[in-house]
Amino acid sequence: MTNFKLIVQYEGSRYRGWQRLGDTDNTIQGKLEGVLSRMTGHTVEIHGAGRTDAGVHAAAQVASFKIRTDRTPEGIRDYLNHYLPQDIGVLSCQVVPERFHARLNAVSKHYTYRLWHAKTPNVFERRYLTTWEGPLDLEPMQQAAALLCGTHDFRAFSSVHRRFKKSTVRTVEKIEIARHGGEVRLDFVGDGFLSHMVRILTGTLVEIGGGERDPASILRAFDSLDRQDAGLTMPPQGLILTAVGYPSDR
Amino acid sequence: MTNFKLIVQYEGSRYRGWQRLGDTDNTIQGKLEGVLSRMTGHTVEIHGAGRTDAGVHAAAQVASFKIRTDRTPEGIRDYLNHYLPQDIGVLSCQVVPERFHARLNAVSKHYTYRLWHAKTPNVFERRYLTTWEGPLDLEPMQQAAALLCGTHDFRAFSSVHRRFKKSTVRTVEKIEIARHGGEVRLDFVGDGFLSHMVRILTGTLVEIGGGERDPASILRAFDSLDRQDAGLTMPPQGLILTAVGYPSDR
Numbered sequence: 001m002t003n004f005k006l007i008v009q010y011e012g013s014r015y016r017g018w019q020r021l022g023d024t025d026n027t028i029q030g031k032l033e034g035v036l037s038r039m040t041g042h043t044v045e046i047h048g049a050g051r052t053d054a055g056v057h058a059a060a061q062v063a064s065f066k067i068r069t070d071r072t073p074e075g076i077r078d079y080l081n082h083y084l085p086q087d088i089g090v091l092s093c094q095v096v097p098e099r100f101h102a103r104l105n106a107v108s109k110h111y112t113y114r115l116w117h118a119k120t121p122n123v124f125e126r127r128y129l130t131t132w133e134g135p136l137d138l139e140p141m142q143q144a145a146a147l148l149c150g151t152h153d154f155r156a157f158s159s160v161h162r163r164f165k166k167s168t169v170r171t172v173e174k175i176e177i178a179r180h181g182g183e184v185r186l187d188f189v190g191d192g193f194l195s196h197m198v199r200i201l202t203g204t205l206v207e208i209g210g211g212e213r214d215p216a217s218i219l220r221a222f223d224s225l226d227r228q229d230a231g232l233t234m235p236p237q238g239l240i241l242t243a244v245g246y247p248s249d250r
Numbered sequence: 251m252t253n254f255k256l257i258v259q260y261e262g263s264r265y266r267g268w269q270r271l272g273d274t275d276n277t278i279q280g281k282l283e284g285v286l287s288r289m290t291g292h293t294v295e296i297h298g299a300g301r302t303d304a305g306v307h308a309a310a311q312v313a314s315f316k317i318r319t320d321r322t323p324e325g326i327r328d329y330l331n332h333y334l335p336q337d338i339g340v341l342s343c344q345v346v347p348e349r350f351h352a353r354l355n356a357v358s359k360h361y362t363y364r365l366w367h368a369k370t371p372n373v374f375e376r377r378y379l380t381t382w383e384g385p386l387d388l389e390p391m392q393q394a395a396a397l398l399c400g401t402h403d404f405r406a407f408s409s410v411h412r413r414f415k416k417s418t419v420r421t422v423e424k425i426e427i428a429r430h431g432g433e434v435r436l437d438f439v440g441d442g443f444l445s446h447m448v449r450i451l452t453g454t455l456v457e458i459g460g461g462e463r464d465p466a467s468i469l470r471a472f473d474s475l476d477r478q479d480a481g482l483t484m485p486p487q488g489l490i491l492t493a494v495g496y497p498s499d500r
Contacts, residue, residue, distance in 0.1 A: 009373040057374075074369075081371055089371035119324075121331055121339035123259040124307075124378060 001066040004073065005096040006046075006080075008032070008061045011087040013127055013237065017054045018061070028052070028088060032063065035083040039076070040067050049106045049244040053196070055236030057128060059112075060091065062244040064102040108173065108245035111188045113202040114238045118182030129183065130238030136184055136209040138177055144208045144215035145175035148201060156221035156230045157201050158194035168194055168225075177205070187242070196233055204231030251316040254323065255346040256296075256330075258282070258311045261337040263377055263487065267304040268311070278302070278338060282313065285333045289326070290317050299356045299494040303446070305486030307378060309362075310341065312494040314352040358423065358495035361438045363452040364488045368432030379433065380488030386434055386459040388427055394458045394465035395425035398451060406471035406480045407451055408444035418444055418475075427455070437492070446483055454481030 010028050020029040029046055036044040046065040052058055071079070077093035084090070116122050116129040117136055155168040172190040179185075186205065188198055204221075207213040213231060221229035260278050270280040279296055286294040296315040302308055321329070327343035334340070366372050366379040367386055405418040422440040429435075436455065438448055454471075457463040463481060471479035 009371075011373055059374075077370070086371070086376055087373060089373040091370045120327070120341045121259075121336070123261055123337060123339040124309075126336055128374060 001068055001098075003064060003066050003096050003098050003100055004076065004093055005100060005102065006032075006063045006065075006077075006093050007091040008048075008058060008063055009089045009091055010058050010061065011127060012052060012055050012057045014087065015054065017056065018048050018050065018052045018058075028058075028061070029063075031084060031088055032080070035080050036065060036067065038083065039071075039079050040069060047102045047104075049102045050109055050193075050241045052239075052241050053199075053236050056239045056241065057237075058241040060243050061241050062102045062106070062246075064096065064100055066098075102244075105246055106192075106244050107247055108189060108191055109193060109241065110243040110245070111193065111198045112240045112242045113186040113188070113198060113234065114240065115184040115186070115202075115206070116182060116238075117179075117184045120182075122182060127237065128240065130235050132184070132206060134206075134210040136206065137211065138179065138184070138209065140211075140215050141177050141205045141209040144205055144218050145177055147215060147218045148172055148175055152222050153225060154194055154197055155225040156227055157197050157204065159196040159200075159227070159233070160194050170194065170197070175201075198239060199234045199236065200227075200230050200232075202234045202238075206234065207231040251318055251348075253314060253316050253346050253348050253350055254326065255344050255350060255352065256282075256313045256315075256327075257341040258298075258308060258313055259339045259341055260308050260311070261377060262302060262305050262307045264337065265304065267306065268298050268300065268302045268308075278308075278311075279313075281334060281338055282330070285330050286315060286317065288333065289321075289329050290319060297352045297354075299352045300359055300443075300491050302489075302491050303449075303486050306489045306491065307487075308491040310493050311491050312352045312356070312496075314346065314350055316348075352494075355496055356442075356494050357497055358439060358441055359443060359491065360493040360495070361443065361448045362490045362492045363436040363438070363448060363484065364490065365434040365436070365452075365456070366432060366488075367429075367434045370432075372432060377487065378490065380485050382434070382456060384456075384460040386456065387461065388429065388434070388459065390461075390465050391427050391455045391459040394455055394468050395427055397465060397468040398422055398425055402472050403475060404444055404447055405475040406477055407447050407454065409446040409450075409477070409483070410444050420444065420447070425451075448489060449484040449486065450477075450480050450482075452484045452488075456484065457481040 018028045020027045049062040073093040077090045080090045114129045116131045151171040153169050174189040176187040268278045270277045299312040323343040327340050330340045364379045366381045399422050401421040403419050424439040426437040
C-alpha cells in the first residue's frame with residue numbers, strides 16, 4: 001500500500017460538508033472516495049484534515065489515503081481532476097511516509113472568514129463572501145481578538161454539546177482582522193477549531209464591531225463556558241479553510 | 251426627465267446576453283429595465299455601451315436611461331441592488347447631462363479574455379475562465395498582437411454577415427498578453443469591437459501560440475476579409491467587458 005497526500009480546493013456551496021454521511025455521497029469526502037474507488041476497483045477511505053461544514057469552502061484542504069496502485073502521483077491527480085465535478089479540484093498529489101495521517105498529524109489550521117462590507121455588491125466573489133450591513137468598527141474587534149488569542153477553553157464559542165467529554169481547550173495563535181477595499185477579512189490560525197468555532201468567533205467579533213457587545217464580554221464567555229455568552233453563528237458561505245500545517249512544514 | 255448613468259457588474263453565465271430579445275427577459279438589459287419599470291411605474295428603456303453575448307461577463311458595463319423621479323442616484327442604485335438577482339450588481343448611479351448616451355458616446359472599450367493554462371484547476375474562478383490545454387507560446391502571440399493593433403478592416407475577425415453594409419473598420423489601440431501564475435490574460439482596448447471580434451481575435455492568437463498558425467496569417471486575413479482565414483471563436487465564459495471609456499474620462 002502507498003500512502004498519498006492530496007491538497008484539495010473546493011467550493012462548498014452545494015455540498016453537505018466534507019464528511020461522508022452514511023449512504024449519501026453529497027459530501028466532498030464522498031466525491032473523492034467515489035472517484036478513487038472507481039480508479040482502484042475497491043473501496044478507498046480518505047481522511048481530511050478539517051471537517052468543513054455544509055457550505056464551507058477550502059482553498060487547500062489536506063487529505064490522505066492508502067491504495068495499491070501503479071499510477072504516479074501526477075497520474076492520480078489528473079485522474080481525480082478528470083472525474084471530479086468542477087467545484088472540487090486537486091491541486092497536488094504526493095507520496096508520503098506510511099505513518100502520515102492528514103487529520104491526526106495536523107498541527108495548525110488557518111481559516112479565513114470573508115465579510116463583504118460595502119454599499120455595492122461584489123458579483124464575482126459573492127459565493128465566497130457573507131454580506132454584512134451593520135457598522136463594523138475594527139478597533140474594538142482587534143482588542144477582542146487579542147483577548148481570544150492564547151490557550152483557552154473555547155466551549156462557549158462552539159456548538160459542542162455540554163455532555164461531550166473531550167477537551168474543548170484550544171490554542172489560537174493569531175487572529176488578524178483587516179479591511180481590503182469593500183472586504184473585511186478575518187484570519188484565524190490555531191492548533192485546531194471546535195465545531196462552528198470560527199463562525200461563532202466571527203459572529204462575536206462582528207457584534208463587538210457593531211457596538212452591541214464589548215470586548216470584555218469575551219472573558220465572561222471563557223469563564224461561564226456558556227454558548228449564550230458568545231455571539232451569533234455566522235453563515236458558512238464566507239468561511240474558507242485556507243491552509244493546514246504539519247510538523248514537517250516548520 | 252433626468253438622465254442617469256449606471257456602472258453595472260454581472261456574471262453572464264445564465265443570461266442570453268446584454269440585449270433584450272423581444273418578450274424574453276432573460277437578458278441583463280431586460281432585468282434592469284424590469285426593475286426600473288417597477289420602480290417608476292412605466293416602461294423604461296436602457297442603453298448599454300457594449301452588447302455582450304450570452305455567457306459574457308462585465309466588470310463595469312455602462313448604461314444610461316431617462317426617467318422622471320424624485321429619488322436620489324444612491325436611492326436608485328440601492329433600489330436596483332435590492333431587486334436585481336445576485337448575479338447583477340449596480341456599482342454606481344449618477345446624474346449625467348441630458349445628451350449623454352452610454353452607447354453612442356463611448357469612445358473606447360476594454361475587454362479581457364482570461365485563459366486558465368495550468369495542470370490543476372482553478373475552482374473559485376472557474377466561471378470567469380476558459381481552460382486551455384494546448385501549448386501557448388506567448389512570444390509569437392505578442393508578435394501577432396502587434397500586427398493586429400492599429401486601424402484595420404476586421405471583417406475576417408468577426409461574425410458580421412458579408413452583406414452587412416456598415417463599416418467593419420475598427421482601431422485596436424492595445425493588446426496585452428501576459429501570464430499571471432496559471433492564467434494567461436489577454437487585454438484588448440479599442441474604439442469598438444465587432445460581433446464576436448474579441449473571441450475570434452483570442453482564438454486566432456491561441457492558434458498562433460500553439461504553433462498551428464503563424465503571426466503573418468493575420469495579414470492574409472486583413473487582405474481577404476474572409477472569416478475562414480481567422481481562428482476559432484473562443485467560448486464566452488472567459489470574456490469580460492472590463493471598462494468603457496468616454497471623452498470626459500480623458
